[in-house]
Amino acid sequence: MAMNSSSHDVAERVERRWATLVIVIILVLIGMVVYTGLQWAMMPPSRVETVRPETLHVSGEFIESNLGSAVEPDGSVTVRIVAQQYSFTPQCLLIPANTPITFRATSSDVVHGFLITNTNINSMLEPGYIATFRTTFNQTGEHLMPCHEFCGVGHQGMWAHVKVIDRAAFMQMAESMPANSRRLSCVK
Numbered sequence: 001m002a003m004n005s006s007s008h009d010v011a012e013r014v015e016r017r018w019a020t021l022v023i024v025i026i027l028v029l030i031g032m033v034v035y036t037g038l039q040w041a042m043m044p045p046s047r048v049e050t051v052r053p054e055t056l057h058v059s060g061e062f063i064e065s066n067l068g069s070a071v072e073p074d075g076s077v078t079v080r081i082v083a084q085q086y087s088f089t090p091q092c093l094l095i096p097a098n099t100p101i102t103f104r105a106t107s108s109d110v111v112h113g114f115l116i117t118n119t120n121i122n123s124m125l126e127p128g129y130i131a132t133f134r135t136t137f138n139q140t141g142e143h144l145m146p147c148h149e150f151c152g153v154g155h156q157g158m159w160a161h162v163k164v165i166d167r168a169a170f171m172q173m174a175e176s177m178p179a180n181s182r183r184l185s186c187v188k
Contacts, residue, residue, distance in 0.1 A: 049130040056082060056108045061130075068183035069094050071174045076100040083112035083125045086154030088145065092161045092186035096170035097140050103133040113148030116162055124149055137164040161186065 056062045067080045068090045077099055082089045084107065095101055105114055107125040114131065115122045123131050147158035163186050173184055 050128055051106055051130055053108050053127040062106060078102045081105040082108055084108040085152050086158045088160035094184045094186050095137060095162060095164050096167040097137050097164050098167050101135050105131045110151050111149050112151050115146060115148045117144045140164050140166060
């Protein structure tokens with residue numbers, strides 16, 4: 001009988017320890033949820049910018065003459081893109097290697113996918129919102145840019161190309177552009 005009482009006490013202590021551990025884990029998880037909820041409510045995880053999809057092509061940042069690659073005063077490059085059924089504008093992006101690149105993209109109609117193959121750039125473009133990505137391409141080459149969100153019957157043909165060229169060649173092309181044009185194209 002003494003043996004049973006002893007093993008019963010041991011089992012009870014072990015169960016109590018496990019129950020305490022489970023309660024502590026649950027409290028830590030609840031604390032994490034509350035903390036992140038309050039922190040993100042005060043400071044969202046990313047800057048959310050909006051745009052009016054129905055006036056994209058008429059005025060503002062995404063007018064056609066402003067789409068494509070543009071050199072900024074600090075030497076970085078900003079690439080602006082608009083997705084619409086069933087194409088990206090521009091169809092071919094020219095980008096310098098070893099340069100900080102900021103992609104700013106939006107959709108004018110439905111949700112589209114934004115993916116540059118062999119990179120970590122992968123997002124959705126939603127009408128009314130501007131998606132911003134920052135990256136640097138370390139080597140020259142070509143990448144495909146398919147839409148990976150079903151956007152309608154012509155979805156399978158929605159592709160663009162990203163051509164990464166030498167930084168010096170890109171900057172030379174940018175300097176030779178007319179002052180009223182900010183857009184660099186893959187086609188001369």
